[in-house]
Amino acid sequence: MPSAADAEMLAVEKDELTFGFIKLTDMAPLAVAKELGYFEDEGLYVTLEPQANWKVLLDRVITGELDGAHMLAGQPLAATIGFGTEAHIVTPFSMDLNGNGITVSNEIWELMKAHVPMEDGKPVHPIKADYLKPVVDQFKAEGKPFNMGMVFPVSTHNYELRYWLAAGGIHPGFYSPSDVSGQIRADALLSVTPPPQMPATLEAGTIYGYCVGEPWNQQAVFKGIGVPVITDYEIWKNNPEKVFGLTKAFTEENPNTTLALTKALIRAAKWLDENDNANRMEAVEILSRSEYVGADAEVIANSMTGTFEYEKGDKRDVPDFNVFYRYFATYPYYSDAVWYLTQMRRWGQIAEPRADSWYDEVAKSVYRPDIYLQAARMLVEEGHVAEADFPWDSDGYRAPTPAADIIDGVAYDGRAPNAYLDSLSIGLKGQQKVEGGEVVGG
Amino acid sequence: MANATDNLDAGVARQERLHLMINRAAGWLDALGLAWITPILKIAAGDNPREQFSELRRVLVIPLIGIGIFLLAWGVLAPRVETSLGAVPGPAQVWEQAVNLWEDHKAEREKEAAFYERLEARNAKLAEEGKHDMIKMRAYTGKPTYFDQIVTSLLTVGLGFLIATLIAVPLGIASGLSKTFSGAINPLIQIFKPVSPLAWLPIVTMVVSALYLDPSDALPKSLVISAVTVTLCSLWPTLINTALGVASIDKDLVNVGKVLQLSTPTTIRKLVLPSALPLIFTGLRLSLGVGWMVLIAAEMLAQNPGLGKFVWDEFQNGSSSSLARIMVAVLTIGVIGFMLDRIMYALQSAFTFSANR
Numbered sequence: 001m002p003s004a005a006d007a008e009m010l011a012v013e014k015d016e017l018t019f020g021f022i023k024l025t026d027m028a029p030l031a032v033a034k035e036l037g038y039f040e041d042e043g044l045y046v047t048l049e050p051q052a053n054w055k056v057l058l059d060r061v062i063t064g065e066l067d068g069a070h071m072l073a074g075q076p077l078a079a080t081i082g083f084g085t086e087a088h089i090v091t092p093f094s095m096d097l098n099g100n101g102i103t104v105s106n107e108i109w110e111l112m113k114a115h116v117p118m119e120d121g122k123p124v125h126p127i128k129a130d131y132l133k134p135v136v137d138q139f140k141a142e143g144k145p146f147n148m149g150m151v152f153p154v155s156t157h158n159y160e161l162r163y164w165l166a167a168g169g170i171h172p173g174f175y176s177p178s179d180v181s182g183q184i185r186a187d188a189l190l191s192v193t194p195p196p197q198m199p200a201t202l203e204a205g206t207i208y209g210y211c212v213g214e215p216w217n218q219q220a221v222f223k224g225i226g227v228p229v230i231t232d233y234e235i236w237k238n239n240p241e242k243v244f245g246l247t248k249a250f251t252e253e254n255p256n257t258t259l260a261l262t263k264a265l266i267r268a269a270k271w272l273d274e275n276d277n278a279n280r281m282e283a284v285e286i287l288s289r290s291e292y293v294g295a296d297a298e299v300i301a302n303s304m305t306g307t308f309e310y311e312k313g314d315k316r317d318v319p320d321f322n323v324f325y326r327y328f329a330t331y332p333y334y335s336d337a338v339w340y341l342t343q344m345r346r347w348g349q350i351a352e353p354r355a356d357s358w359y360d361e362v363a364k365s366v367y368r369p370d371i372y373l374q375a376a377r378m379l380v381e382e383g384h385v386a387e388a389d390f391p392w393d394s395d396g397y398r399a400p401t402p403a404a405d406i407i408d409g410v411a412y413d414g415r416a417p418n419a420y421l422d423s424l425s426i427g428l429k430g431q432q433k434v435e436g437g438e439v440v441g442g
Numbered sequence: 443m444a445n446a447t448d449n450l451d452a453g454v455a456r457q458e459r460l461h462l463m464i465n466r467a468a469g470w471l472d473a474l475g476l477a478w479i480t481p482i483l484k485i486a487a488g489d490n491p492r493e494q495f496s497e498l499r500r501v502l503v504i505p506l507i508g509i510g511i512f513l514l515a516w517g518v519l520a521p522r523v524e525t526s527l528g529a530v531p532g533p534a535q536v537w538e539q540a541v542n543l544w545e546d547h548k549a550e551r552e553k554e555a556a557f558y559e560r561l562e563a564r565n566a567k568l569a570e571e572g573k574h575d576m577i578k579m580r581a582y583t584g585k586p587t588y589f590d591q592i593v594t595s596l597l598t599v600g601l602g603f604l605i606a607t608l609i610a611v612p613l614g615i616a617s618g619l620s621k622t623f624s625g626a627i628n629p630l631i632q633i634f635k636p637v638s639p640l641a642w643l644p645i646v647t648m649v650v651s652a653l654y655l656d657p658s659d660a661l662p663k664s665l666v667i668s669a670v671t672v673t674l675c676s677l678w679p680t681l682i683n684t685a686l687g688v689a690s691i692d693k694d695l696v697n698v699g700k701v702l703q704l705s706t707p708t709t710i711r712k713l714v715l716p717s718a719l720p721l722i723f724t725g726l727r728l729s730l731g732v733g734w735m736v737l738i739a740a741e742m743l744a745q746n747p748g749l750g751k752f753v754w755d756e757f758q759n760g761s762s763s764s765l766a767r768i769m770v771a772v773l774t775i776g777v778i779g780f781m782l783d784r785i786m787y788a789l790q791s792a793f794t795f796s797a798n799r
Contacts, residue, residue, distance in 0.1 A: 011576075015578070015580070016580065016581070016583075023758050023759065034583075037560075040560065045580045045581070045583045046583055047583045048585075050745075050755060050758070051745065052745045052754075056745070063651070065663070196757075196758035196759075196760065197758075199760065200760075219760060288761070290546075290755065290756065290759055290761075290767075291585035291755075293759070294755065294756070294758070294759025294760075294761055294764075295759055295760055295761050296761045296762050299761075
């Protein structure tokens with residue numbers, strides 16, 4: 001079997017690269033590719049820079065200060081269709097599955113607990129938003145706003161929090177072209193807070209709960225300021241999470257560099273999941289360094305090693321809490337892109353109804369499995385990965401997610417986005433639009 | 443006998459020379475905040491120890507007692523404040539983190555050396571294979587250490603302060619010399635002086651990004667943005683003090699200048715600047731102090747490299763050692779600010795012979 005040293009190195013166009021990331025455990029493939037020398041194997045000299053928040057990160061990729069970045073899956077899609085900052089961003093690599101949680105403050109948890117079914121003195125999981133609804137109703141009756149935090153308007157976290165709330169009958173509010181607060185007709189008012197500031201904001205009492213990636217849910221447990229009530233794995237089993245985003249212009253000017261960095265990231269993802277997560281403790285050590293995530297190793301380890309601690313002391317096994325490689329986790333599926341687009345439409349970020357074909361076209365212009373498979377093929381030939389690790393014959397759409405894998409029991413098929421939207425209880429569907437705070441049409 | 447007297451005389455003369463030297467050094471030591479060395483030198487030179495001990499107590503022992511009480515109070519009170527990240531760190535934990543940061547720095551330097559070794563091995567291999575066009579030297583891509591961040595911050599504040607001085611001194615002279623100019627510029631000074639760096643930063647970021655299109659490696663855009671923000675906030679004390687210094691020159695001097703029909707540049711060089719120098723230096727000292735303070739805020743907000751970014755990253759990390767690391771940064775910022783002030787004070791002493799001339 002040929003080794004990396006013997007392989008013909010790609011003639012990379014640009015070999016000094018700066019990538020941005022946000023302090024979250026799912027940036028792990030980047031840290032691992034750097035620390036284990038996978039980037040260097042490809043002839044790439046990479047600097048990793050933590051960014052202040054998702055907006056700054058996206059802007060700096062667009063202006064070229066960053067060559068690429070760990071991104072929210074919604075960011076390349078929203079930028080490409082022109083919601084928020086407009087720029088054509090593409091992704092050849094999906095960074096992980098799952099990895100988020102929803103946390104509420106201790107005060108809210110006490111109120112919720114009265115409604116949560118118990119077994120052997122422990123709450124029965126998954127905890128639905130149905131149990132939060134009476135609390136929100138009480139707040140509404142008292143005229144108090146029920147504030148919650150998410151990390152960015154087009155973040156997975158925004159959509160997951162909305163999904164969970166809506167599944168429990170709590171309206172998370174609509175966006176409209178004239179009102180981008182996302183709080184039109186909302187029962188729970190969602191606003192943006194950068195991930196690492198979530199615990200501090202919760203502690204300050206500005207928000208009563210939030211949806212964020214790790215380690216910021218476990219941090220709340222360690223600090224004793226909040227209780228994670230549900231992981232996104234329980235909202236939607238093996239849901240797609242972050243992507244690696246680059247501008248389309250960069251990939252066109254530097255095709256070999258794009259391939260090379262995709263190769264390095266695929267190898268890093270493989271290492272993270274290899275031998276049944278055997279390398280996870282080493283990954284935790286890398287992530288706990290101050291230049292990466294920087295939180296205490298024990299906090300990061302809590303979720304990275306296949307467990308998740310809900311209420312203090314209630315630690316449960318969630319072996320797939322962070323998936324980096326299994327289940328074709330890194331393949332950029334069109335159906336994942338389409339799901340994000342359906343959520344943008346559902347909540348009014350996409351104001352006008354769109355045909356199914358439009359969803360397919362946008363997904364294909366942003367997600368680039370072609371680059372991914374080319375990189376994967378080279379890695380197979382170099383002997384770094386196995387042939388069976390990749391869905392070579394996929395048309396880019398996952399098999400429909402069965403109803404049982406999603407918390408509200410609504411199946412998802414990426415090939416029929418409009419039919420999927422129509423099957424959701426709360427949210428825009430058909431010809432509906434939000435105008436002046438009201439849903440019209442349809 | 444005569445020989446002995448000679449020896450004695452020589453001894454006295456040497457003693458006097460020594461004292462003269464010590465007294466001259468005392469001025470400088472005082473300016474540098476090292477006044478406590480003087481009495482020690484004097485004791486060593488054979489001065490009356492009792493007198494010097496009382497001096498030593500004033501300049502060394504009492505300040506040390508003050509610091510001691512502070513450390514004690516800190517050590518006792520800090521553990522009583524429970525934050526969500528654990529108790530507030532005391533002096534011992536902060537010291538421990540300072541040592542850790544130093545260890546980090548050494549470890550990073552070792553990684554850097556290893557990086558260059560790998561790079562050389564790769565280049566050697568390429569050379570062997572005859573691929574000479576692929577051989578390149580690469581800059582190390584690791585993280586900047588705490589000490590790198592300090593250097594970056596010092597460079598940034600230096601650049602910002604330099605630009606501020608280049609703007610403020612000429613404007614100040616013009617405004618001191620001409621009532622009209624002063625009248626025109628005064629409202630602007632009053633309005634812009636109180637503006638916070640956090641308000642300037644977005645504007646500066648936009649403008650620098652628009653104008654500084656081709657950043658060089660030696661002068662990255664982020665450094666320019668921080669430096670310009672520092673400039674905007676720190677130029678006011680120099681400007682105001684320069685104007686004041688220039689406006690308050692002895693009228694006789696000005697009249698002499700007129701009688702001698704000195705050209706304006708000569709007047710400024712020979713009369714205005716020397717007279718205004720003490721106040722200009724006062725302004726510069728204030729400006730540098732403001733600049734250093736502002737810099738940390740600008741770096742924190744813009745995530746530009748430097749101590750401010752270090753503080754922000756640690757705040758975001760939220761690990762159990764973060765608070766202690768931030769305190770190391772706070773103390774570093776304080777000590778560096780103090781040293782910068784002392785350096786300016788020493789320069790002021792060196793360039794102005796008396797406060798009134």
